[in-house]
Amino acid sequence: MRLVFASDGDKVEQHEAYARDLDLDDYHYVISEGLGMAYEVSKLPFALLIGGDGTLHSKGLVNTREHLESLVEAMDSGVATLQDYMGSLESEYESSVKEQTL
Secondary structure, X not given: OOOEEEEOOOOHHHHHHHHHHOOOOOOEEEEOHHHHHHOOOOXXXXXXXXXXXXXXXXXXXXXXXXXXXXXXXXXXXXXXXXXXXXXXXXXHHHHHHHHHHO
16 A cells, blocks of 8 residues: 545645654655545545555545544445445345345
């Protein structure tokens, strides 16, 4: 997994100080308002997990390590959101009920 940090804003010096304070020197740090808009990021801090093929696998608000781990789990399981997971359970349940009534 490769981490790339991104933010928006026009004061490059503030971003450089922020990255330095958080010891992010070994990581890519991008300043781009367009990047957030392209991925429909509405609130920060936010994470996107993009596969090696460039496909977006999961995304969400990330305030803690557990939030990030949850996104990685979503990517690994192929279920992007809790709503998707619940929808798949509902579909399985409906199929099961349908089979039992036939």
